[in-house]
Amino acid sequence: MKQAHELVGMSREEVVSFVETMGEPAYRGRQIFAALQHRRLRSFDEMTDLPTELRTRLAEMARPASLTVESRYLSEDGTRRYLMKTHDGLPVETVFIPEERRDTICFSSQSGCPLQCTFCLTAQLGLLRSLTAGEIVEQIIIALNDAYGAGNQPPRGTNLVGMGAGEPFLNFDSLLKALRVMADPQGLYIVPNRVTISTAGVVPRILELANVADRPHLAISLAAPTDELRNQLMPINKRWSLEQLLKACKEFEKTLKANERFTFEYVMLEGVNDSEEHARQLANLLNRHDMKAKVNLIPHNTAEPLPYRPSADETVDRFKQILESKGVHVYVRRPRGRDIFAACGQLAARQGTPININSIGA
Ligand code: SAH
16 A cells, blocks of 8 residues: 555544545545544444445555554443554553543543653653644544544533643644544534643743633643652653743633633652642742642553652642642642553553453443
8 A cells, every 4th residue: 555644633624635536525524524533433333324435445555543442441449541652653641531421531641752751751752753733633532432432423512631641742643633623513513622731841832822712721730849850750740840930821811711711630659649748839839920720630550660659638628728728729639540650750651451342331
């Protein structure tokens, strides 16, 4: 096969142009886009509303899907983790988190990650490569199909978080492209307002995202209230300091909608960043920049061989109280899927005992 066209990363208009180059009418392109993105079909064979001859020609030139599911893991709390592989054999991880009123899918933007945050397991992989727009979209399709079956529309809303492996802002163009494709009402129809992207602090992209018309929500991984500590935990801080980061956040804040809040994530590491002094420093940092943000405290998820332990519940409570006493909104994030290494910072292509693929779900 010559260079195969990756259809699942294309917008509706691009699929239409592609079929036109094959000498087909535009409506065929719209039909194929809907088959891929609305019905979530992953092979041309299943697109039985297309003539057999067209399906054969398509299969020669294009690929409707390129990720394969290697294993999947089911947590006691209903969270599912998928370990997938790209066509060139690299790991991709996705987490499906069912909640009462909606589902959340946590997707990866890169295979591995180039940032070297000391508390995160994904860092140990290094960067393997950035994912294509199609590989981002496919993660969502695979998770929804597993939960509800291809062709069935999810009964609840779907929220997306770009908090899986990788730094989304180091794969900015593919990320935005994937978001545009997913927002199409004739397709998945997951609009940017349903999406939150988390960054370790790639300052120029924060400013760039602020100017994107239909943009997702933003979360910033902070992990430390001073440059000294953040330099140690998140080496990206040596490139863009807390001062630069907070200034960019302040710029971004100007573009927030009335009910929109932006979030700082703060992973709680016992004895490292969880003292009362750290809490006061964090509140002062946010207040000095007059940030009306919310802080998500994330108890550290075990990530052996990393030398960290989660802060005790009382420490988290005390930290929260101090922030609140200084007017900062705080939320303690309940870890999901820890038992299957699906929680924050645990995505490192880990194998485990996969549950039987046929034993759950539709
Ligand atoms: N690179 C992006 C996207 C990954 S998000 C970013 O850094 O924001 C992953 C989130 O999980 C980050 O907020 C990070 O602080 C948090 N995290 C990483 N390792 C963790 C761990 N072991 N336990 C709990 N949270 C962790």
